[in-house]
Amino acid sequence: MGKKDFYPLLFVFLIIAIFPWLVGGNEYYISILIFLGINGIITMGLSLLMGYAGQISLGHAGFFGLGAYSSGILTTQYSIHPLAAFFAGIFLSAIIAFLVGKPTLRLKGHYMAVATLGFGEILFIVFNELSPLTGGPSGLSGIPILTFMGYSLEGARYLYLVWGFVILLLLFSLNVINSRVGRALRAVHGSEIAANAMGVDASRYKVQVFVLSAVYASIAGSLYAHFVTFISPSSFSLMFSILLLMMVVVGGAETIWGALLGAMVLTLLPEYLRGLEDFEVLAYGGILMVVLLFMPQGILLGVRKLFEKKRN
Amino acid sequence: MNERILQVEGLQKSFGGLRAIDLLDFTVVKDGVKSVIGPNGAGKTTLFNLITGIIPPTGGVLQFAGRSLNGLKPHTIARLGISRTFQNLELFGNMTVLENVMVGRHIQTVSGLFSAGLRLPGMRKEEREIKEKAWEELQFMGLEEKGAMKASALPLGEQKLLEIARALATQPKLLLLDEPASGLNMRETGKLSETILRIRERGITIMLVEHDMSLVMEISDEVLVLNYGKKIAEGAPRDIQRNPEVIAAYLGEETGNA
Numbered sequence: 001m002g003k004k005d006f007y008p009l010l011f012v013f014l015i016i017a018i019f020p021w022l023v024g025g026n027e028y029y030i031s032i033l034i035f036l037g038i039n040g041i042i043t044m045g046l047s048l049l050m051g052y053a054g055q056i057s058l059g060h061a062g063f064f065g066l067g068a069y070s071s072g073i074l075t076t077q078y079s080i081h082p083l084a085a086f087f088a089g090i091f092l093s094a095i096i097a098f099l100v101g102k103p104t105l106r107l108k109g110h111y112m113a114v115a116t117l118g119f120g121e122i123l124f125i126v127f128n129e130l131s132p133l134t135g136g137p138s139g140l141s142g143i144p145i146l147t148f149m150g151y152s153l154e155g156a157r158y159l160y161l162v163w164g165f166v167i168l169l170l171l172f173s174l175n176v177i178n179s180r181v182g183r184a185l186r187a188v189h190g191s192e193i194a195a196n197a198m199g200v201d202a203s204r205y206k207v208q209v210f211v212l213s214a215v216y217a218s219i220a221g222s223l224y225a226h227f228v229t230f231i232s233p234s235s236f237s238l239m240f241s242i243l244l245l246m247m248v249v250v251g252g253a254e255t256i257w258g259a260l261l262g263a264m265v266l267t268l269l270p271e272y273l274r275g276l277e278d279f280e281v282l283a284y285g286g287i288l289m290v291v292l293l294f295m296p297q298g299i300l301l302g303v304r305k306l307f308e309k310k311r312n
Numbered sequence: 313m314n315e316r317i318l319q320v321e322g323l324q325k326s327f328g329g330l331r332a333i334d335l336l337d338f339t340v341v342k343d344g345v346k347s348v349i350g351p352n353g354a355g356k357t358t359l360f361n362l363i364t365g366i367i368p369p370t371g372g373v374l375q376f377a378g379r380s381l382n383g384l385k386p387h388t389i390a391r392l393g394i395s396r397t398f399q400n401l402e403l404f405g406n407m408t409v410l411e412n413v414m415v416g417r418h419i420q421t422v423s424g425l426f427s428a429g430l431r432l433p434g435m436r437k438e439e440r441e442i443k444e445k446a447w448e449e450l451q452f453m454g455l456e457e458k459g460a461m462k463a464s465a466l467p468l469g470e471q472k473l474l475e476i477a478r479a480l481a482t483q484p485k486l487l488l489l490d491e492p493a494s495g496l497n498m499r500e501t502g503k504l505s506e507t508i509l510r511i512r513e514r515g516i517t518i519m520l521v522e523h524d525m526s527l528v529m530e531i532s533d534e535v536l537v538l539n540y541g542k543k544i545a546e547g548a549p550r551d552i553q554r555n556p557e558v559i560a561a562y563l564g565e566e567t568g569n570a
Contacts, residue, residue, distance in 0.1 A: 172429040179428030179435065180414075180421055180442065183407070187415045190404030197364055197402075198482060199390035199419035208425050 005174050008257060009167070016163040020156035030159050032271060034227055037162040038220045040263040043247045044166075044173050045216030047259030050248055052177065053209040054189040055105060056113045058241045059120030063214040065127055065236030066093045067221025072143045072231050073133050082146055086222045090215050097214030098207065105206040120241050127233040139232030146226045153226075162223050166260075169216060173256045176212075185209065250291055252298020261300050315342040317486055317517050318363070323372035325358055325541075332358040334541040336372070340486070340519060345512055347520040347528045349552075350538035351561060356521040357399055359538070360488050363519075364396050365389040377485065391419050393485035397475040397492060399521070405464035409455060409474055412463050413446040416481025420445075446481055453477040453507065469500045476507070486517045493524045505531050529553065537561070 016033075023029040042064060049055050070089030074080040080088070104115040127134050134140055146153040146161070153161055176182050187195040188202045195202055225231050243266065251262020269287065273280045295302025318340035325333040332355045340346045348356050361367045363374060365386040374381040381389055395416075404412050421442055427435040450456045453473045458466060463474060472492055479487055489508070493501045505527050512518055522528050528535060529549040537545040537552060539561045545552055552558055 175431050176425060176429045179439065180418060180423045181425050181428045183411055183415050184418055186407055186411075187404045190406045191402040193366060193386075194398065194402035194404065194478075195415070196366070196386035197390055197396055197398075198415050198478065199387045200415070201385075201387045212425065 005257075009170065012163075012170075013167060016159070016167075020159065025156065027155060030155055031227075032267065034159050034162050036264055036267040037159075037166045038224050038227070039244070039247060039267050040166050040260045041162075041169055041220040041223070042217045042244055043251070043259040043263045044169055044256055045213030046244055046248045047253055047256050048173055048176065048185075048209050049213040050245075051253035051255065051259070052182065052185045052189065053206050055206055055210065056109070056245070057116040057210070057213070058113050058238065058245065059100075059116035059118075059123070060213065060217045060244055061236045061238065061240035062120040062123035063093045063097065063217035064221040064224070064240070065123055065231075065233070066096065066214075067218030068225040068231050068236070069127060069134055069140070069221075070218070071222040071225040072140045075144055076140065076142050077133070082144065082222075082226060086219075089218045089222050093214045093218035094211050097211040101207045101210035101214075105203060105210060117238065117241070120238055124233055124237055127236060134233070137233060139230055141230040143225050143229045143231065145229060158227060162227075165219060165223065169219070170256065170260070177256065181205065181208075246288065250288065250298060252300040252302070254297065255300055258298045258300035262298065265299065316340065317342040317377055318519075319373075319375040320363075321373045321375075323359075323362065323374065324370045325355075325362055325367065326370045332541050333362065333369075336538075336541070336543055338536050338543060338546060340517060341534070342517050343512065343515060344533035345508065345518045345520060345531050347522060347532040347535045347549075348538060349522065349525070349528055349535060350544075353540075354538040355541040356538060357490055358541075360396060360490055360519075360521060363389075363488065364394060390482060393483075394488065395479040395482045395484035395486075396488035397472070397479055397490055399490040399494070401468075401471050401475060403463045403471055403474060403478075405462070407463060408459065409461050409463050409466065410443070410446055410450065410459040412474055413449050413477050413481045414442050416449070416478040417442040417445055419482055449477040449481045452480065452510075468495050469497075472496065473504075473507075476511075480511065480516075484516060486519065487511065488519045488521075490521045491523065492520070493522055493527050501527055 019033060020030060042060060046057065046060060049057055067089040070092055071082065071085045074085035074088055075082050100119050104112060107115055128137050151157060184195065184200045184205055187198065187200055188205065192202055247262035247266045248259045249262070250265055251260065252258025269284060270280070273283050276283050291299060316339045320336060320338050323333050323336040324331070336359070348359060350356055358367070362369050363381070365381065365384050369382065376392055376394060379392060404415060421438050423435040423438050447456065447459070450459055453476055455470060455473055455477060458470065463471065466474060472495070476489065476492065493504055496504060501524060508518060508520070508531055520528065520532065532549050534547065535549050535552045536543060537558050544557045544561060545555045
């Protein structure tokens with residue numbers, strides 16, 4: 001974490017802390033913020049992968065699903081403790097990400113996108129067809145709500161749990177960026193040939209970050225499963241991978257904060273536009289186009305540039 | 313004193329039908345400055361790319377400090393102690409000047425993803441050392457006041473110096489400089505030749521590709537002349553200047569600054 005990250009972090013922390021009071025305990029608002037946190041965890045990992053390692057993935061809905069199904073299946077059908085199931089999901093996602101990442105991260109640009117897209121589709125089919133375990137297309141229900149010391153973690157308590165993870169993973173990510181590993185990643189992005197000549201084993205770090213981002217997605221998946229208590233394959237389709245990618249791009253892939261902002265915009269926007277009814281999709285698409293046309297580096301850097309222009 | 317740090321035997325590199333490097337033999341003596349000169353397209357940069365493993369040779373043997381470099385990846389070769397600069401600047405433009413040099417400390421440090429993410433004490437100590445050493449190299453190159461600037465915002469001359477600082481931060485045994493003086497004015501070139509000699513005093517062997525003949529003749533211990541990928545002469549600067557084959561290769565083309 002750099003010094004400049006301290007106040008934004010404090011701000012996020014305080015907002016989350018008082019949020020349940022701000023909205024008078026309104027469950028709808030709290031649930032939106034929980035979904036925002038879950039999406040934010042995935043986009044932070046994707047931002048490390050895309051903005052820092054310069055790799056693209058269209059398969060992260062799959063890792064999200066791996067986490068969700070690990071938690072769901074192990075807790076409902078094998079009565080395993082949710083915490084153990086949570087770690088099992090992380091472990092599984094990390095291993096699969098390693099096996100998938102090792103060969104695909106040699107690919108560049110579009111090829112990498114297509115390879116990860118294929119991987120996501122394979123998982124989507126597995127979630128659908130492995131019905132004895134996953135419940136198939138009709139889904140898996142009865143996933144337990146988490147409890148801690150006798151309290152069931154619902155509403156504001158779950159909000160704090162999810163955002164506790166968001167803040168810890170945000171700290172972890174910021175630390176990685178401002179370290180030897182983060183510099184190596186940015187160096188690969190800046191000039192792969194020079195990074196290699198400085199002794200940076202680019203492919204090794206790409207695989208590591210791919211695994212890390214898969215772990216983030218798996219954590220988000222487990223948190224999701226215990227929140228909604230019912231999961232079905234449609235939540236882990238290619239459309240969600242694309243939505244995640246859009247969040248990162250709209251917010252700004254080159255900063256972790258941008259990815260979080262993108263998750264916020266694209267999680268909240270549909271809620272705001274709901275009043276437009278039939279025109280919702282049209283407005284949604286229009287807003288995205290305008291943002292990307294005028295702020296190709298994402299909202300965060302785009303707005304920062306606007307402010308700098310004004311100051312000068 | 314005559315210990316050989318780099319030995320090249322029968323080196324070949326073909327691009328399709330073109331023989332960019334053609335059966336080249338030479339050695340580099342430790343602690344010296346060896347320059348590689350030749351007309352444009354003679355294979356000088358290709359030679360550097362072969363030594364650093366960026367492209368694999370078609371044939372021949374490269375030996376560095378008794379170890380074969382054949383088949384090694386660029387990052388492994390960097391670890392063995394060969395560093396370089398690039399003719400067409402390859403800075404990390406998205407990072408600050410200081411951060412560029414800090415990347416150079418990569419192979420001298422070990423912190424991984426987890427110790428970085430959790431900011432473990434060992435990692436923090438290492439981070440301080442990385443910063444210190446990076447500042448030292450910036451000072452050595454006279455760039456200490458530019459540390460916080462974006463690398464891409466530096467003027468060309470200083471970008472060239474920054475590449476050298478970054479390469480030095482790896483603590484190389486052999487440093488390959490690819491046309492460090494191109495684009496520099498007379499005064500900057502004069503300073504550069506002093507700097508190269510100061511680098512040599514640190515016990516770092518230098519290979520230099522350069523078109524500025526007065527610089528080459530002033531600081532080289534040995535000069536290797538290439539033409540069409542072949543060695544046409546090798547020896548002390550004074551002998552090279554009188555070599556009829558070298559003069560023939562250069563005549564009608566260029567004799568001074570490229």
